[in-house]
Amino acid sequence: MPQVRIIAKNFMDLVAALPAMKLDKLYESTFICEAVLRSLPPMAKRYVLQMLYIDTLIAAKSMEEWLLPDGLSKHKVSVDRLLQLRVFLEVTDRKKETSYKINPKFQSNIQKYLVNGGTLPREPMPLSITVRLPTLEDLETYASEQWECFLLQLINSAQAEKLTSFSSSMIKVFQRGLLSARENEAPKLTENGFQFLLMDTNAQLWYIIREYISTAEDRGVDPTDLISFLLELSFHTLGEAYNLNTLTDVQRIAIKDLADLGLVKLQQGRKESWFIPTKLATNLSASFTDSSSSKEGFVVVETNFRMYAYSTSKLYCEILRLFSRIEYQLPNLIVGAITKESLYNAFENGITADQIICFLQQNAHPRVAQKIPTVPENVTDQIRLWETDKNRVEITPSYLYEDFPSKEVFEAACDFAREMGGLLFEDSRTMRLVVRVEVHQEMRDFLRRQR
Amino acid sequence: MNAASAPSKLYSDDVSLIVVLLDANPFFWASSAAAAGDSASSHHPTTTLPFSKLLNHVIPLLNSLLLLNQFNQVVLVATGVNSCGYIYDSGDGGGGSAGGSVPAICSEILRRLEEFVVKDRLQGKGPDKVVATGVSSLLSGSLSLALCYIQRVFRSRARHPQPRILCLQGSPDGPEQYVAVMNAIFSAQRSMIPIDSCVMGVQHSAFLQQASYITGGVYLKPQQLDGLFQYLSAVFATDLQSRNFLQLPKPAGVDFRASCFCHKKTIDMGYVCSVCLSIFCKHHKKCSTCGLVLIYANKFHSYSNSKRKPFKYDFCFFFYKPH
Numbered sequence: 001m002p003q004v005r006i007i008a009k010n011f012m013d014l015v016a017a018l019p020a021m022k023l024d025k026l027y028e029s030t031f032i033c034e035a036v037l038r039s040l041p042p043m044a045k046r047y048v049l050q051m052l053y054i055d056t057l058i059a060a061k062s063m064e065e066w067l068l069p070d071g072l073s074k075h076k077v078s079v080d081r082l083l084q085l086r087v088f089l090e091v092t093d094r095k096k097e098t099s100y101k102i103n104p105k106f107q108s109n110i111q112k113y114l115v116n117g118g119t120l121p122r123e124p125m126p127l128s129i130t131v132r133l134p135t136l137e138d139l140e141t142y143a144s145e146q147w148e149c150f151l152l153q154l155i156n157s158a159q160a161e162k163l164t165s166f167s168s169s170m171i172k173v174f175q176r177g178l179l180s181a182r183e184n185e186a187p188k189l190t191e192n193g194f195q196f197l198l199m200d201t202n203a204q205l206w207y208i209i210r211e212y213i214s215t216a217e218d219r220g221v222d223p224t225d226l227i228s229f230l231l232e233l234s235f236h237t238l239g240e241a242y243n244l245n246t247l248t249d250v251q252r253i254a255i256k257d258l259a260d261l262g263l264v265k266l267q268q269g270r271k272e273s274w275f276i277p278t279k280l281a282t283n284l285s286a287s288f289t290d291s292s293s294s295k296e297g298f299v300v301v302e303t304n305f306r307m308y309a310y311s312t313s314k315l316y317c318e319i320l321r322l323f324s325r326i327e328y329q330l331p332n333l334i335v336g337a338i339t340k341e342s343l344y345n346a347f348e349n350g351i352t353a354d355q356i357i358c359f360l361q362q363n364a365h366p367r368v369a370q371k372i373p374t375v376p377e378n379v380t381d382q383i384r385l386w387e388t389d390k391n392r393v394e395i396t397p398s399y400l401y402e403d404f405p406s407k408e409v410f411e412a413a414c415d416f417a418r419e420m421g422g423l424l425f426e427d428s429r430t431m432r433l434v435v436r437v438e439v440h441q442e443m444r445d446f447l448r449r450q451r
Numbered sequence: 452m453n454a455a456s457a458p459s460k461l462y463s464d465d466v467s468l469i470v471v472l473l474d475a476n477p478f479f480w481a482s483s484a485a486a487a488g489d490s491a492s493s494h495h496p497t498t499t500l501p502f503s504k505l506l507n508h509v510i511p512l513l514n515s516l517l518l519l520n521q522f523n524q525v526v527l528v529a530t531g532v533n534s535c536g537y538i539y540d541s542g543d544g545g546g547g548s549a550g551g552s553v554p555a556i557c558s559e560i561l562r563r564l565e566e567f568v569v570k571d572r573l574q575g576k577g578p579d580k581v582v583a584t585g586v587s588s589l590l591s592g593s594l595s596l597a598l599c600y601i602q603r604v605f606r607s608r609a610r611h612p613q614p615r616i617l618c619l620q621g622s623p624d625g626p627e628q629y630v631a632v633m634n635a636i637f638s639a640q641r642s643m644i645p646i647d648s649c650v651m652g653v654q655h656s657a658f659l660q661q662a663s664y665i666t667g668g669v670y671l672k673p674q675q676l677d678g679l680f681q682y683l684s685a686v687f688a689t690d691l692q693s694r695n696f697l698q699l700p701k702p703a704g705v706d707f708r709a710s711c712f713c714h715k716k717t718i719d720m721g722y723v724c725s726v727c728l729s730i731f732c733k734h735h736k737k738c739s740t741c742g743l744v745l746i747y748a749n750k751f752h753s754y755s756n757s758k759r760k761p762f763k764y765d766f767c768f769f770f771y772k773p774h
Binding site (some may be wrong): 034037038042043045046049050052053065066070071074075110113114115116117180217 | 465498511514515519520521553554556560628680681685688689690692695696697698
């Protein structure tokens with residue numbers, strides 16, 4: 001099964017990839033320490049907490065004594081992550097024994113947090129100026145509308161009713177990898193593009209944000225500033241208004257783009273203007289970990305392969321069209337059928353059966369979400385069967401060996417390949433042998449020795 | 452564990468709901484403070500801790516739990532002598548855990564604790580109680596309160612965090628609460644809620660030893676109370692998922708002794724009703740819990756007297772075996 005290559009949850013990889021100097025500078029802000037801590041694997045969080053008030057070095061060996069026998073792999077992952085993010089600093093002494101200590105800046109910031117608590121990045125504006133703020137529901141509708149509008153523009157600019165103010169070059173950047181732009185041809189979604197559409201909102205958001213940050217340098221913006229601003233943004237209170245004047249120039253440019261994505265809502269008063277973070281923004285730091293947002297689903301799949309989607313969104317209609325035949329569309333309902341043809345179409349575009357099933361399960365209507373299984377078994381089985389129909393031929397990269405000097409050498413080679421577990425095919429009459437690519441190197445060494 | 456395969460109601464990550472039961476028994480803390488004053492000059496100054504200092508350890512713990520994950524929720528319940536009550540709920544404050552500064556939360560906790568202690572004392576005045584030397588707190592009440600809270604969370608949300616209970620207990624066990632505490636423990640076990648316990652008193656707590664043992668929580672009696680935060684953060688802040696991979700304190704021994712239903716005494720050996728499993732320290736003619744059974748048994752007795760051997764199964768021995 002092909003892996004989802006454009007998985008976007010590893011935003012922190014971006015942070016980890018920053019040079020040490022910049023990373024240490026980031027840790028001067030408490031928010032970033034907090035966000036980084038929350039992004040860590042559970043074991044790593046616990047290590048940080050345990051070592052927070054220990055000033056001496058902790059030997060790597062003594063840390064291993066904290067573990068139960070099955071914990072070693074998790075431990076290694078956690079420590080690697082801590083080192084990558086420079087939360088732990090590695091010290092090697094003369095005897096080549098490694099020990100760790102917490103990054104002093106990070107340590108003092110978290111210690112301060114524990115005693116004094118988190119402060120807000122900036123004070124919200126008093127109600128006397130902002131007068132009327134949108135309600136939380138309004139804000140959420142706004143955010144999801146804005147996001148859908150953006151996505152629709154991304155996949156199909158012709159369909160979008162109102163365009164976001166992203167320059168076409170920015171949109172091109174986002175589309176890179178998602179759409180194949182061939183000359184003289186309407187852009188077509190690539191395999192990655194389809195997978196992107198089936199991801200949940202948080203993962204999509206991170207993918208876009210990552211692209212946005214990675215192109216920051218071309219726009220003359222330091223990615224570090226952007227990262228720290230985004231992390232800061234996630235600690236603002238949902239639905240409160242914050243004055244735009246408190247932002248730096250870089251941040252003010254960024255916030256316009258973020259408003260287009262639906263992360264913040266911009267509003268203007270008589271004199272001042274302000275931004276209101278939406279749920280998309282406040283969930284940013286939460287979505288580092290894989291606890292995805294709990295959105296209400298809308299799809300009901302019946303055992304007769306018919307699919308009812310209670311949605312008004314054009315975007316969802318487009319997504320459903322990826323793998324089903326849309327039969328009719330009512331104001332709040334899309335009715336479709338999952339057919340062999342529509343699925344073959346999807347498979348050809350590189351969508352896997354598991355992705356489709358996963359999408360249907362994740363977006364199941366609350367009424368059916370309580371049932372087990374949420375998608376009828378005969379439907380999921382059939383989707384998988386149709387997929388295997390397409391994959392009757394399995395491709396294994398391999399090497400063909402022929403022209404062996406003698407039967408003995410050929411047989412020895414066969415035995416060796418079998419031992420290595422890489423023999424795919426042998427024909428003793430023509431003395432031909434097919435071996436997996438992984439064993440090719442060993443095979444060559446072996447044959448050289450035979451001479 | 453495997454969140455990808457089956458749609459689970461739990462968050463796949465380490466999101467936790469921690470209900471902290473704080474012992475707010477004025478009798479215990481007064482004696483503790485007095486002991487601390489007495490022993491300040493003598494040999495072991497670290498075995499007791501005044502209540503104010505305790506809060507210095509507990510509030511950073513609550514903070515660190517909230518810090519670890521945005522969706523973590525912390526509920527603080529105070530256990531008094533006659534009552535118990537909610538002191539603080541991080542879920543109340545409009546969601547964002549980063550909001551609400553700690554000094555504000557701290558003063559809020561202090562204010563509500565004070566109110567609670569006053570109310571608790573007033574409640575105790577009704578039926579005039581003789582203040583004995585070892586007054587126990589209402590552990591059964593706060594355990595039940597915690598379990599009810601968790602059940603409500605289970606039912607009200609589509610996805611809920613992994614719950615656990617942390618008991619910070621100082622005062623000695625009240626044998627009269629035995630049945631209620633055991634019921635709470637078993638219902639926690641059924642709902643797979645581990646009960647962690649941190650005992651700050653002089654003696655071990657048999658109730659909490661059993662609670663942690665049965666529900667798979669951690670029982671710890673810190674030796675040095677002035678480093679309490681280190682114990683709390685290193686042991687009790689560990690989420691349930693990581694516990695599968697880490698060495699945590701193991702109980703040295705669990706005191707499985709029960710209290711009898713008739714005099715509420717802790718006993719090593721006693722009588723057990725064969726039907727309802729009530730425990731008595733002396734032989735009774737009638738089971739005080741299920742009554743009826745013994746009337747039937749007695750009748751059966753009288754009927755069978757003439758024909759068969761006397762049938763004595765209404766009560767049998769209950770052995771306490773130390774592990």
